[in-house]
Structures are given as structure tokens and as C-alpha cells.
Amino acid sequence: MALRGPKVWLWRWRRNPLKRRADRVEAWVVLGVWALTVFVGVLAGTTVSRSVAEGLARERVEWRPLVARLAERAPGTASEDAHVSHAEQVWATARWTAADGSEHSGQLRVPAGSAAGAPVTVWTDPEGRQVTRPVTGSQARVRAFLIGGVAGLCAAAVPLVAGRALRGRLERRRIAQWDDEWSRFGPMWGRTTG
Structure with missing residues (x-):
């Protein structure tokens, strides 16, 4: 089992001389993806919920x-x-x-x-x-909330999945860079100065 230190909040934005440009880019990608996920999910959920509630209210009036x-x-x-x-x-x-x-x-x-x-x-x-008989006001609120919640979750999944794919690509690129650096400097470790 690996030993881990205490969890450090916002570690991606702390100063560190070993942090590379790829680490900084990934930190901003993570922040942007989470912000976009929340924004898209809330926007889609409230829009769909409001639309469903208005449609059901119209049915109660017209039917x-x-x-x-x-x-x-x-x-x-x-x-x-x-x-x-x-x-x-x-x-x-x-x-x-x-x-x-x-x-x-x-x-x-x-x-x-x-x-x-x-x-x-x-x-x-x-x-x-x-x-059919129109739904009551309380049934309409529950239905609008549930449909809006599902729509919000589905919409939020899009930027979340895209962000995961982007992070995977950044990770593969970073590993390829490490491989290049290791192939250059790895052979030098066997030499001694003298």
C-alpha cells in the first residue's frame, strides 16, 4: 500500500519548482471542465424543468x-x-x-x-x-423536477466526458514527453565522473 501525505487543497495552483507547463494547463482544464459542467447542467435542468412545468400548467388550463x-x-x-x-x-x-x-x-x-x-x-x-386527465399542481412540480434533473445530468455529462477525454490526451502527451526525456538522460545515469 502506498504511503500518502495529507490531502492538500488546491495543490494544482500552488507554487512548485517541479511543476511544468503541462501541469498548469491540466489544472486550468480541470477547473474549466468543472465550471462548464455545473453551468451546463444547471442551465439545461432549469430550462427543461421550466418548460415541462409550463406545458403541464397549460394542459391544466386548456383540458x-x-x-x-x-x-x-x-x-x-x-x-x-x-x-x-x-x-x-x-x-x-x-x-x-x-x-x-x-x-x-x-x-x-x-x-x-x-x-x-x-x-x-x-x-x-x-x-x-x-x-388523459391533467396532472395536479403537485404532480406537475414533481414531474418537472425529475425531468429537469435528468436533463441536467445528461447535459452535464457532455462537458464532463469531453474534459476527461482532454485530460487523457494531456496525460498521454505528458508520458510521451517523459519517455523522450528518459531516453535522453537515462543512459547518462550509468556514467561516473572522474
């Missing part, structure tokens, strides 16, 4: 529930006492009229055994097309 009527009896059977079992939901065709007067139809989840003509709620967009 409206309408009363639709079942076009046919829903498959399945009603429970005893002629009440429909709400535990079993099946797909059935329903029809509704949009705000502009156009007729629409679509498949909805309804209780099994519902009678033809029974009222059901359908959510529609401004054109009257069937959509």
Missing part, C-alpha cells in the same frame, strides 16, 4: 372534462342489487360533443356492465380530442 354517453352496454356484469361493480373497469365506446359542436367518440374505462347511454366523464383538449 376540460365533458360528459360523454356510452354508445353500447359495457362488457361484464353488474353486481348484486343491480349496482355496477366499481372494482372492475372495462373499455367501452363513448360519444361526446365538443365545445365547437363537433361529434367525437373514443374508448373509455368504465365500470363493468354499465348501460348504454350512461354518462361518463371524458377529458378533452380545446379541439375536442380525447386526452
